[in-house]
Amino acid sequence: MAKIEPDPTLLSVAEAVADGLPVDWPGVATNRPELARDLGRLELIERLATAYRAVPTHKADSGAAAATTAAAGASHASRPARALGRVWIWIAAASFAGAIIAAVLWFSRPG
Numbered sequence: 001m002a003k004i005e006p007d008p009t010l011l012s013v014a015e016a017v018a019d020g021l022p023v024d025w026p027g028v029a030t031n032r033p034e035l036a037r038d039l040g041r042l043e044l045i046e047r048l049a050t051a052y053r054a055v056p057t058h059k060a061d062s063g064a065a066a067a068t069t070a071a072a073g074a075s076h077a078s079r080p081a082r083a084l085g086r087v088w089i090w091i092a093a094a095s096f097a098g099a100i101i102a103a104v105l106w107f108s109r110p111g
Helices: 007-018 025-031 034-054 058-072 077-109
Strands: none
Touching: 007 025, 007 034, 007 077, 025 034, 058 077
16 A cells, blocks of 8 residues: 655644644645645634633642632642643643644545
């Protein structure tokens, strides 16, 4: 089975999206109109990534939550909640990474 090389334009755009770098969507679409469908999908992924990156992380809230919990005298009771918060951050990060990998594989497929 022959190995299919991904389109260099799509690969560079996908890498920029994954790294959070700006993409000149009109410029890329003008230079490569045959990639309009795939570029549209990558732009959608970029919008999702931008929205995901805009959500504040759980760490920003942990200081206020820890102060409130300590003041209440129940610092040991919050440990499972903090651990669960850390797990969800990793699940979200892994899901985002999986979406980027799936997009790169999707765009590098034949046809």
